[in-house]
Amino acid sequence: MREADKLDNMKSQDRVFRSGGQGGQRRRCDSFVNSLFEEAENAGALTASPEDNDSNADVIIKMWKNGFTINDGNLRDYSGAENCYFMDSVRKGELPEELQKTFQKEEISVNFEDRKSEDCSYRKPQINPFSGLGHRLGSATPKIITKDSEKCNELILPVVDLNNLEPLTTIKIWMADGKRIVQKFNISHRISDVRHFLERIPSKSEKVPFIFATSFPLCEIMDETVTIQEANLQKSVLVQKLLKCTETFGKS
Incomplete structure (x- = not known):
C-alpha cells in the first residue's frame, strides 16, 4: 500500500x-x-x-x-x-x-x-517529567525516578553484585506501583537475578506474584533462566506485571 x-x-x-x-x-x-x-x-x-x-x-x-x-x-x-x-x-x-x-x-x-475505554478529561500544560534529579547511592545502587520525589519516601534499595571485568548494561524497571528504577547488571545476569533484585525492594505489591514484560511491543517474559544477553534485553525497559489471584503463578 x-x-x-x-x-x-x-x-x-x-x-x-x-x-x-x-x-x-x-x-x-x-x-x-x-x-x-x-x-x-x-x-x-x-x-x-x-x-x-x-x-x-x-x-x-x-x-x-x-x-x-x-x-x-x-x-x-x-x-x-x-x-x-x-x-x-x-x-x-x-x-x-x-x-x-x-x-x-x-x-x-x-x-x-x-x-481506549476512557475519556481523557484533563488538559494541562506540557511538562517535562524527566527534568527532576534522581538519587544514586554507590556505583551498583539504582537510581529512583519518581514524578514527585519530595512526597515519595526513600526506598531501601538492594545492592547488585557486579563483575566489572564483564560487560555491563543498564536495565530500566517500571514497578507496578508506579516507581521507576534504573539499575546496572552484567549481561550474564539472568532474568531471575533481576526478579531477585526487585523482590528485595519494599513495595505494596511485594507479596503479589508477577512476571516481567517488555515495554513496547508488550511481550511477556516466560523463561527467566535466560541471561540478559540471551534475551537481547540490554538497555531495555522491563515492566513488572502483577498476576491476578486466579492465575497460576509458575516458578522459573
Missing part, C-alpha cells in the same frame, strides 16, 4: 470520532487503537540509539477514547493533520519527527498505554 493510501486510511478512521452514536464511536475507537497497536508491534519498537547511550528519555503515549496524550501533556485529536502524521509514523514503527526534534541527544524509549 502506498504511503498516501495509508495516510488517507488513517484519516478516514480518525473522522469517525466526530460523528455517529456513542456505541458506534466506541467500537470504531477500539478498532482504531487496536489496529494501531498491532501495526506498530509488527513494525517493531520505536527507539533511537545515538552515540550517547548514557542519556535516555521515556516517552509515554496514552491512547484515549477521545484522543491521545504524550507524557501527560495536552489532549491531542486523532484527526488533526499534524497528529495524523505522528500516528502514521507510529503505525510503521518509526520514531516521529516531533520526538526526534525534542530529544535530539537522548536515547528514546516510546511506550504505550491503552486507555
